Amino acid sequence: MKYKSQAVAKPYFIAAIALFLGQILFGLIMGLQYVVGDFLFPAIPFNVARMVHTNLLIVWLLFGFMGAAYYLIPEESERELHSTKLALVMFWIFLAAGVATILGYLLVPYATLAEMTGNNLLATMGREFLEQPLPTKVGIVVVALAMLYNLSITVLRGRKTAINLVMLVGLWGLAIFFLFSFYNPSNLVKDKYFWWWTVHLWVEGVWELIMGAMLAFVLIKVTGVDREVIEKWLYVIIAMALITGIIGTGHHYYWIGAPEYWQWWGSVFSALEPIPFFMMTVFAFNMVNRRRREHPNKAAVLWALGTGVMAFLGAGVWGFLHTLAPINFYTHGTQITAAHGHMAFYGAYVMVVITMISYTMPLMRGREANSPFAQVIEMWSFWLMTISMVFITLFLTAAGILQIWLQRIAEEPISFMAAQDQVALFYWMREAAGVIFLIGLLLYIASFFIKGKAATAVAT
Amino acid sequence: MSSAFTKSAARNIFYGGAVFFFLLFLGLTFDTMNTLPQRDNRANLTESVVRGKHIWETRNCIGCHTLMGEGAYFAPELANVYKRRGPEFIKAWIQGQPTGAPGRRQMPNFHLNEQQLDDMVNFLKYTSEINTSNWPPNIEG
Amino acid sequence: MDIVLNVSISLPAPHGNRRNLPGDLAMWFFILAELLVFGIFFLAYAFARTRNVELFNASQLELNKLSGAINTVLLISGSYFVVRAVDRIRHGQSRLCAHWLIAAMACGGAFLILKLVEFGTKIEAGISMSTNLFFMFYLGLGFFHFMHVVLGMVILGAVALKAWRGGYHANDYAGVETGAAYWHMVDLVWIVLFPLIYILN
């Protein structure tokens, strides 16, 4: 850690991990509700559990991105953060807003919550992933703008590198496209059309810039490869991501009332969306292979490589599986989408945030890397979480294929609920894999508390 | 001959490519907005439908159901439920929740009054008449 | 990818009489992505046509083949002028290089005007991308390519401006080659697009 102000990332990362744990617990509740329908009903109905699960994911990833930005931008800009105090204040505001929102979901009926929070003035709630009450949405914008002000000033006054510029562009894009969450026309088709401008242009657009910048930053640090090389590949990869991803939004416009030509535009461009992810995988492995130093933080290297592979599998391969319109006609809105969503979010965004945490946390705690034993535990958690996520994806894919067959293709299609009963076995197996994931996550958290002799750099 | 791979060229490709494809996206969006009136059933977007959409949102229906395939995958697709079940069934179903059948998935009771139920049904009717390019594949959703 | 990465890390001396890639590698990645997109669209057209032959043949008759052919000649000529521009800068003649680039941009401009006239008559006739599948491809691909010509002209304009100000030299003109490569790609794509959509039935 070169600059004192970088330490402000620490509370962000701690909050991220805590909320991650909450997300997984609610995931397990939902997984069980899939097979034991009345579990926790009416205390926590499925829709509430799901809202908590997905919103926690978004909030903790945002915590992760913000923490990463506060860590890497001072280092890249070669100066202290413009205002550490502002960053800390924003942390507490965001945490309070996040926790209050989750408690609101859990303790107040959603319709009452909507009324209490001014949803009748400007109705924005009740749309997937954007369920947050108006004050929370405004809070997200305020926190994001304060952060962007803080970071932009830092970059403007300091060194400009590809990494901090791309990170900044990504974060600005994140804030700008979130503004579409305030637009909720009563025309359902328009509502859905622009809803994707937040959701798709986040996860298959500007978030990829943030991810690329974070990965590039860690790779420079742990491999010692020339910055020039890493930065130009970063540009090429994210260029590919946006070239394919922006029009790739069209793969969401097939069946929501938009013109039919989106079936062609969406299919062609999203068929190419795996390319940037593949490049990222090759890039990560190449850089590690031509490393000029042996970084003692082996766990961080493992997470970085894992991000490349799992992002390609989850976002690239599983996305491609059902992105072509004639296939999507059958898979749209089934467990196939759930399978893809789980592995893509884990592989791309969860893992890149953990990569960043894994690399920076030891530094913020005054050592270059954790003790070998702590790293072994962390690597165990890597494998447990990653492999169980592969299985969650496989089980959901199997459930999805069977569901599609029974409900949409068979000679005598059966109803949704009848099909759900038929695929229950896969839901049980998914839940079991989910428990393994939780164990992996608990090990990961435990690895932070393991002391031991600090590792020193080993030169080979 | 100069073979090169420079950071500035890569940067220009990134910014240029991003702007280029975003402009293309705006162009297609412009055409989409002009074409929507023929597809989105806006003629039937009545006051009641607007109220129905509001109820749909404030009861977080999307947290379990899909609507045109988007949402959660826990409960049936509802964009075509009007055609699958008809108005009376829908109202009776909403009022009859939760079933309380042990081990079965449960839907909360939202205590909707008669007018709210009608608004809900009108919203689902309007939704079912949007041109979705023949999706879903069959009436089961 | 491995080979490519090698290039980027240590620029190897040209081996044998082989030349290096003209222009910047980053541009060639962009060109490759563009060719992929156009290629898939062309094949989508060809195979979608197999299921709607009559519709495609009937709709195709409404196109202005002459306008398409003139546009082909315009782009070919633009490409040729760019070749001349690269040749001039190789001899260190910045001003002449800029002149040839401006000539190429004029060809592009004429292409755009003709294309706008073509689109105008179609729009006046009430034809849009949603009219039928043929016109989806004709207008969609046409507009997509149209935007590429615009982008190509912007790139050539930037190169011409820099050349005019003496920003390139006889031994330092990679930027000219980079811009030229993109412009040739726009031409190449049209060379396939023209017979495919205007001629073949």
Added chain:
Amino acid sequence: MTAATFQWLTLVALTALTFGLAETGVSGSAVLIPVLLATLVKGRIVIDRFMALQGVSGAWRWVVLGWLLLVLGLIAVAFQHTQN
């Protein structure tokens, strides 16, 4: 630069030929094969001469030429298919 001028005139001539063929009103293989061949030659000239990919080290020439061959080949397949 006589070579480039000659290539340019070839391209123009091939375009005229393609257009002329279309104007005669013939259809089927009689137009398909010559037009695709003319396109192939035009594409090759642009790739090898204008883009100057001929003699370039590495795979780039074959990547772009391969694109041209693949696209034109599959177009030929698709159009032949409809004639049967």
